[in-house]
Amino acid sequence: MSPLGEMTLARLREFYREPAAVFWTFGFPALLALALGVAFREGATRPAAVVVTPGPRQAERVDVLSRDPRFAVSAAGEGEAAAAFREGRAVLEVGGGEAIRFRYDPIHPDAEVARMRAEAAIQQAAGRADPLAVETDPVTARGARYIEFLVPGLIGMNIMSSSMWGIGWVMVEARKRKLLKRLVATPMRRGDYFLSFVIARLVFLATEVAVIVLFGRLVFDVEVQGSLPALALVSLAGAMAFAGLGLVTASRTSSTETVSGLMNLAMLPMFVLSGVFFSTVHFPDWMQPVIHVLPLTVLNDALRAIVNQGAGPIEVAAPFLALAAWTVATFAVALRVFKWT
Amino acid sequence: MGGLVDAAIEVRGLVKHYGKVVAVNGIDLDVARGECFGLLGPNGAGKTTAVEVLEGLLPPTAGEVRVLGSAWGQGGRRLRQRIGIALQETHLADRLTVGEIVRIFASFYDHARPPGEVIATVGLEEKRDAWVMKLSGGQRQRLAIACALVGEPDLLFLDEPTTGLDPASRRALWEIIEGMKRRGRTVVLTTHYMEEAERLCDRVAIVDHGKVIALGTPAALIGRLGGEQVVEFSTAPDVSGDGLDALPGVRRAGRAGDRWSLAVDTVHGTVPALLDHLRGRGAALTALATHQASLEDVFVSLTGRTLRDDA
Ligand SMILES: Nc1ncnc2c1ncn2[C@@H]1O[C@H](COP(=O)(O)OP(=O)(O)OP(=O)(O)O)[C@@H](O)[C@H]1O
Ligand SMILES: [Mg+2]
Numbered sequence: 001m002s003p004l005g006e007m008t009l010a011r012l013r014e015f016y017r018e019p020a021a022v023f024w025t026f027g028f029p030a031l032l033a034l035a036l037g038v039a040f041r042e043g044a045t046r047p048a049a050v051v052v053t054p055g056p057r058q059a060e061r062v063d064v065l066s067r068d069p070r071f072a073v074s075a076a077g078e079g080e081a082a083a084a085f086r087e088g089r090a091v092l093e094v095g096g097g098e099a100i101r102f103r104y105d106p107i108h109p110d111a112e113v114a115r116m117r118a119e120a121a122i123q124q125a126a127g128r129a130d131p132l133a134v135e136t137d138p139v140t141a142r143g144a145r146y147i148e149f150l151v152p153g154l155i156g157m158n159i160m161s162s163s164m165w166g167i168g169w170v171m172v173e174a175r176k177r178k179l180l181k182r183l184v185a186t187p188m189r190r191g192d193y194f195l196s197f198v199i200a201r202l203v204f205l206a207t208e209v210a211v212i213v214l215f216g217r218l219v220f221d222v223e224v225q226g227s228l229p230a231l232a233l234v235s236l237a238g239a240m241a242f243a244g245l246g247l248v249t250a251s252r253t254s255s256t257e258t259v260s261g262l263m264n265l266a267m268l269p270m271f272v273l274s275g276v277f278f279s280t281v282h283f284p285d286w287m288q289p290v291i292h293v294l295p296l297t298v299l300n301d302a303l304r305a306i307v308n309q310g311a312g313p314i315e316v317a318a319p320f321l322a323l324a325a326w327t328v329a330t331f332a333v334a335l336r337v338f339k340w341t
Numbered sequence: 342m343g344g345l346v347d348a349a350i351e352v353r354g355l356v357k358h359y360g361k362v363v364a365v366n367g368i369d370l371d372v373a374r375g376e377c378f379g380l381l382g383p384n385g386a387g388k389t390t391a392v393e394v395l396e397g398l399l400p401p402t403a404g405e406v407r408v409l410g411s412a413w414g415q416g417g418r419r420l421r422q423r424i425g426i427a428l429q430e431t432h433l434a435d436r437l438t439v440g441e442i443v444r445i446f447a448s449f450y451d452h453a454r455p456p457g458e459v460i461a462t463v464g465l466e467e468k469r470d471a472w473v474m475k476l477s478g479g480q481r482q483r484l485a486i487a488c489a490l491v492g493e494p495d496l497l498f499l500d501e502p503t504t505g506l507d508p509a510s511r512r513a514l515w516e517i518i519e520g521m522k523r524r525g526r527t528v529v530l531t532t533h534y535m536e537e538a539e540r541l542c543d544r545v546a547i548v549d550h551g552k553v554i555a556l557g558t559p560a561a562l563i564g565r566l567g568g569e570q571v572v573e574f575s576t577a578p579d580v581s582g583d584g585l586d587a588l589p590g591v592r593r594a595g596r597a598g599d600r601w602s603l604a605v606d607t608v609h610g611t612v613p614a615l616l617d618h619l620r621g622r623g624a625a626l627t628a629l630a631t632h633q634a635s636l637e638d639v640f641v642s643l644t645g646r647t648l649r650d651d652a
Contacts, residue, residue, distance in 0.1 A: 003448040010437055010445055017436040017472075177432035185398055185428070186449040186492070187421040341398055 004192045004199075011200035015166075024165075025208055029158045030215045036277075037147040037220050047072040048114035051081040053095035061094055064125040065118060094118060144308075151216040152303035153276040158208055159235060160270065160296050163242035164263050166204065167197055168250040172259040175250075181341045194335070198243060205239045206232075225310035234306065234316050237323035238299035244330025245295070251334045270296035295326045348407070349374045349496055349527040350395060355404035357390050357551075364390040366551030368404075374495075377518060377528040379542035381535070381636060383648050387551040388531040389429050392500055395529070396426055409496055422451055425494030427485045429501050429531075435474035439465050442473065443487050450492035463487045464513055479506045486514065497521060499530040503537060515541060533648065535636040539563075547640055554643050562639045567592030568604030571638050572611060572631050575600045576624035588614045597641040604634060604642070 001009075015021055049072045052062050058075055065073045076084060084090040085103070091111040093103040100122055104111040124130070174180050183193060209231070216222035224231060249262040270276075273283065274296035283291060291297050302319035305311035350372040357365040365387045372378045380388045393399040395406055397413035397420070406413065411420055433442050443460055447453035460469055463483040468476060476484065482505055489497060499518075503511045518541055521528050532538055538545050539559040547555040547562070555562055568591075585594035585603060590610040594603050605611040608631045619626060640648045 001444075001448060003445070006445045006448040010434065010441065013441065014434060014436050174434075178428060179431060179433060181398060182426070182428055182431040182433075182488070185396060185421070185424075185426040186446060187418045187451075188449045189418070 003188055004195055007192060007196035008199045011170075011196050012203060014170075015200065015204065021166075025158070025162045025204065026211050029154050029208075029212050033147075033151060033154050033212065033215055034219065036150055048092065048110055048117075049084070049090040050074075050092045050094060050114060050118060051076045051084050051090045053078055053081050053093060055095055056097050060125075061122060064121055065094070068117065068121055070117060071114070092118060094122075145220075145222075147216070147220045148222050148308050149279070149304070150277070151212065151220070151222045152307045153300050155209055155212050155235070156238065156274070156296055156300040156303050157271065157276045158212060159205065159238045159299065160242045160267060162204060162208060163201060163239045164246035164249070164267060166201060167243050167246035168259050168263050169256065170197070171247070171250040172253060172256050175254045175339070176256060178341075184340045190340075194247075198240070201239055201243055202236070205235060209235050222307070224307050226306035226315075227312040230311060230313045230316050231303070231306050233313065234299065234302045234320055234323070237320050237327065238295065241295045241299075241323045241326035241330065244327050244334060247334035247338075248330050251338045270294050273297070275300045295323060298322045298326075347374050348372065349376070349409060350378075350529065351405075351407045352395065353405045355391065355394060355406065356402045357387075357394055357399065358402045359390075363551055365394070365401075368546075368548075368551075368553055370546060370553070370556075372527060372529060374527050375522065375525045376543045377522050377530070377541050379538040379545040380529070380531040380548055381533075381538055381545055381640070381648070382531075382548035383640075383646070386548045388548055389500055390551075391548070392498055392529065392531060393428075396424070396498055397421075422492065423495040425489035425492055425497045427489040427499045427502055431485055433473050433481070433484060433488075436472055438470050438472055439476070439484055439487075440469045442484065443491055446488040447491045452493050453491050454493050456491065459487045459491045462490065462517060464510065479510055482506060483510060483514075486517070490517070494526065496527045497529070499528065501531055501533065503532065503534060511537070535648070538636055545636065547636070547643065549640075549644055555639060559636055562636060563634050566604040566634050566638055566642055568606055569634055570605050570608050570631060571634050572603045572605055572608060572615065572629070573597060573600050574615070574629045575627050576619055577627050578624055580619065580622055580624045584618065585615075588618060593642060595642050596645045598647050600628065602638065602641055604638065 047070050050065055052058050052065070052073060052075050054075075054077060062073055062075050065071045074090075081090065081093050081095075085093060091104060091108060092114040095101045095103070100119065102115050102118070104115050106112055171180070174183075184190070213224060213231075217224075245266055246263065249266060250259050253259050253262075273280065273287070273291050274294050276296070280288070280291050280297060292301075298319045302311075302316045305315060348371050350370065352368055352370040355365055355368040355370075356363075368391055370378075380391065382388050390399065394401045395408060397408070397417060409420060409423055413420070437445075439460060440456060443456040447456050447459075457466075457469075460466055463486050465480060465483055465487065468480060473481065473484065482502070486499070486502060489499065497518075503514055506514065515537070518528055518530070528541075530541070542559060544556065544558050545562065546553045555565075580601075582594055582596070582601065585591060585601065588603075588611055590606040592604045592606065594601065596602070603611065603615075612629075612631075616626075637648055640646075
């Protein structure tokens with residue numbers, strides 16, 4: 001077989017013979033999605049816990065509120081209600097006599113909503129007539145759930161970390177072991193060595209993205225709205241950009257401690273700023289230009305456009321080119337300064 | 342560079358600095374094609390550094406190197422097709438098997454030997470499917486040698502190839518090297534083992550502090566000592582060297598660490614006189630050893646130090 005073929009096979013073998021690498025690449029993102037998805041799904045569907053404190057209208061109000069399935073109502077004494085509040089078992093306390101008295105934390109969005117609904121229910125039961133009829137048309141919008149925000153973010157994060165670790169760590173380890181030196185002492189084409197990493201990365205990439213997409217689909221019913229070829233192209237461009245970045249961090253050092261420090265230095269800001277777990281809009285305006293140049297932001301935004309907003313290849317052409325530019329720039333730097341011995 | 346037409350390696354004025362450390366301090370060498378050439382010297386003498394410059398892996402600070410007629414730089418890949426290398430230390434990938442690794446190395450060469458055959462040559466058939474991580478130190482060493490042999494090289498560099506090998510594996514490697522010589526290949530090796538250099542090498546260079554301090558065939562270098570046998574001894578209290586070289590049959594007397602070392606024609610001709618000499622000075626023998634003169638003694642006579650701490 002050709003040197004490129006042999007070396008690519010070696011890359012694949014070394015990967016699947018290392019159980020830890022397999023877990024961090026495939027298992028960990030799925031577990032993370034499962035944990036976060038479960039946590040946030042329950043948050044959205046759990047009824048709001050309301051306690052009604054003693055008073056002349058306690059029984060009546062328990063009765064009124066219990067008719068609304070969005071409340072989990074219980075009657076409690078003052079002390080008991082205070083304890084439930086403190087421990088987070090109740091978000092709203094309803095008391096008072098003729099006047100309704102609410103106790104809740106106005107910062108807490110669930111509490112605010114619970115107060116408005118509770119007030120409307122009690123007022124209407126007491127005879128309030130609403131002047132206008134209301135028609136509601138509930139839709140479960142595709143692409144609006146948190147898990148739908150999360151899945152593309154996890155794909156992006158995973159592409160980043162597996163590309164960087166898979167290249168940076170492995171190459172530095174090879175340099176430390178003098179394996180790079182041994183290889184340049186043969187007639188091997190140096191380009192073949194890099195290419196074997198790129199090809200192996202593509203094989204892993206396809207599997208990695210497929211694992212997360214399928215997991216989202218089967219467990220949380222997250223569907224890719226847009227085009228699959230666009231998803232593939234954007235993932236590929238992202239993987240190459242991060243492979244380049246990994247190569248830059250690995251280009252000179254022969255210490256695995258140094259390279260993991262450098263990689264964390266590059267990745268940590270992106271974990272926080274690039275919209276993996278929460279949207280980038282939370283950061284101040286002056287930071288936005290920087291945030292939107294970061295390769296992980298570009299990748300995540302493009303993945304979200306495809307998964308949640310049905311984008312196709314044309315819509316993601318700009319981020320694709322931005323990632324390609326990152327790829328060219330990082331490879332150009334890394335190959336210029338790369339040290340074999 | 343003039344040099345021999347048939348030179349496998351020509352080195353002129355080779356100097357290599359690592360920052361302030363002078364690892365190689367002016368070496369000139371010619372290695373003929375088909376020759377087995379040995380570099381001997383203590384730890385830190387500069388053997389590995391010199392060999393890695395010859396291998397084109399380190400740029401020299403100064404000096405010229407030509408290997409198989411070309412300088413490193415132009416046409417490096419073509420030259421590498423003809424050269425096999427075993428570095429002093431390389432840790433090959435842990436989770437690949439012996440067979441997989443040799444196959445990878447074979448794929449780099451235009452005229453590679455069949456991997457299975459090379460694995461058999463170094464005696465690793467049974468370990469063909471074992472991961473490198475599960476090999477013993479000596480087995481890894483043999484794998485490194487298989488990787489050096491697989492390209493069917495005209496010129497083979499082996500940096501301490503037998504360190505860590507058991508006697509049987511060492512003899513097996515000697516046979517491999519002798520086989521290379523028979524087929525007209527050139528071998529350059531470094532070693533700490535004198536008997537190995539004496540047996541394998543057509544010529545040796547003794548290196549110390551980055552310089553060649555002696556160069557020639559093992560027989561010629563040993564012949565320079567003058568004696569066939571060596572008597573080493575130490576006494577309490579220590580004696581001065583006065584009069585030692587006047588004892589019968591002594592060709593040369595010198596210090597070897599905390600001992601005296603005498604190159605003599607015959608042991609029986611010198612030892613009785615030596616015992617009398619010591620008795621006359623009130624010194625008691627604390628150690629006495631005799632052996633056939635070797636390259637080790639050449640090094641001792643040139644530097645006053647022993648080559649290996651355990652020697
Ligand atoms: N990468 C390096 N950086 C700095 N100094 C070095 C480096 N490599 C070797 N040296 C120094 O150069 C000198 C020669 O080292 P070299 O490895 O060539 O010795 P050697 O003869 O091969 O020794 P050994 O028998 O122990 O293998 C030593 O003093 C060593 O400390
Ligand atoms: Mg050495």
